[in-house]
Amino acid sequence: MRAWPLLAVALLACPVPSHADEELRSFLIVGDAIPDTLTGKPGDAARGRTVVATRQQGLCLLCHSGPFPEERFQGNLAPSLAGAGGRWSEAQLRLRLVDAQRLNPDTIMPPYYKVSGLQRVAPAFAGKTLLSAEQIEDVVAYLATLKD
Amino acid sequence: MRRLALVVLAVFAATYAFAQTADKRRSGYADMDASVQKMQDDDTANPAMLWVQEGEALWGKPVGSANLACADCHTPARLGGMAGVAARYPAWSPALGRAIDLEGRLQLCRTLHQKGPALADESRELLALTAFVARQSRGQPVASPDDRRLDATLRSGETLYKRRQGQLNLSCAQCHDDNAGQKLAAVTIPQAHPTAYPLYRLEWQALGSLKRRLRNCLIGVRAEPYPYSAPEYVALELYLAKRAQGMKVEAPGVRP
Numbered sequence: 001m002r003a004w005p006l007l008a009v010a011l012l013a014c015p016v017p018s019h020a021d022e023e024l025r026s027f028l029i030v031g032d033a034i035p036d037t038l039t040g041k042p043g044d045a046a047r048g049r050t051v052v053a054t055r056q057q058g059l060c061l062l063c064h065s066g067p068f069p070e071e072r073f074q075g076n077l078a079p080s081l082a083g084a085g086g087r088w089s090e091a092q093l094r095l096r097l098v099d100a101q102r103l104n105p106d107t108i109m110p111p112y113y114k115v116s117g118l119q120r121v122a123p124a125f126a127g128k129t130l131l132s133a134e135q136i137e138d139v140v141a142y143l144a145t146l147k148d
Numbered sequence: 149m150r151r152l153a154l155v156v157l158a159v160f161a162a163t164y165a166f167a168q169t170a171d172k173r174r175s176g177y178a179d180m181d182a183s184v185q186k187m188q189d190d191d192t193a194n195p196a197m198l199w200v201q202e203g204e205a206l207w208g209k210p211v212g213s214a215n216l217a218c219a220d221c222h223t224p225a226r227l228g229g230m231a232g233v234a235a236r237y238p239a240w241s242p243a244l245g246r247a248i249d250l251e252g253r254l255q256l257c258r259t260l261h262q263k264g265p266a267l268a269d270e271s272r273e274l275l276a277l278t279a280f281v282a283r284q285s286r287g288q289p290v291a292s293p294d295d296r297r298l299d300a301t302l303r304s305g306e307t308l309y310k311r312r313q314g315q316l317n318l319s320c321a322q323c324h325d326d327n328a329g330q331k332l333a334a335v336t337i338p339q340a341h342p343t344a345y346p347l348y349r350l351e352w353q354a355l356g357s358l359k360r361r362l363r364n365c366l367i368g369v370r371a372e373p374y375p376y377s378a379p380e381y382v383a384l385e386l387y388l389a390k391r392a393q394g395m396k397v398e399a400p401g402v403r404p
Contacts, residue, residue, distance in 0.1 A: 075330070
């Protein structure tokens, strides 16, 4: 299979479900973590795995690798997701998904639950978060299962 | 014995010095499959040469109310007469009082001297003429002009390159400086040297400009691409040319 160089870039631009209809939920950061769920209830790990493994949704595997034998061409710009649940608590994972720049100003991790402070966002994505609050919780629940 | 030790020491020192100054810059060409490299290197296999031929024909064709062909002013008209020109762009245009890229220079000749209509952005004719002129700099070093009038544009290009943009909140530098050589999914992230443009991209099935490529990246990070006529592209092109100063022009290149 030929590896098209722009495919990855094009995938980043694929249309995603709109998350503009929901108000941004408020959350409280404590230390390097967001202790409470954004939705008031725990996420669904199985749905979270789908978000992570589906390039058009999570985009995760463009940069990360992980335990996804069915997915070819996983990136290596970022640490493997394997063991993420052993390295971080759910609360820590939550902040790293919501807005990792709060922990590392130079990070390449996109902010998955943030709409302000961004520049020149394309109109199709303006005012929308990369993932919905429910999806964030699903992904947190899934990553927490990756203990080693 | 002492002499031998001195020689060994000298060789070691020279090697060390060379390693310290070795140019780490690398064209995207180096990361391509051998088959694609071969396609670029062989004029009979390089699809971009179709545009070069078309450009050569356009070069000799009178246009505009002045009824002038490019070749009427630029002699000798044969391939090679514009050697080294593309390697110097973007450059300062006194007529416009701003920096322009090679496409901008071609458009300026068309409107100012030939007195014809400007060509559409990214049109086949404009790409063909650009490819024809750029081909004549192939093998020459990128020679971005040392011109104080370009300073502000260069600074603005650097700022744009380092500015986070789009929903993914990424800058050019974060991928192409900090993570060049790493894998974004299947793709090796290149150092973003503009030495092969305009180039034929197999994925596009067409020749495209550096602007088109920059737009692809902007769309990739979910930023709003600038319109083709925006000065931001020229600024970025100038900054990229400076980073690639002295690297070999490959135009018209081929990329997967």
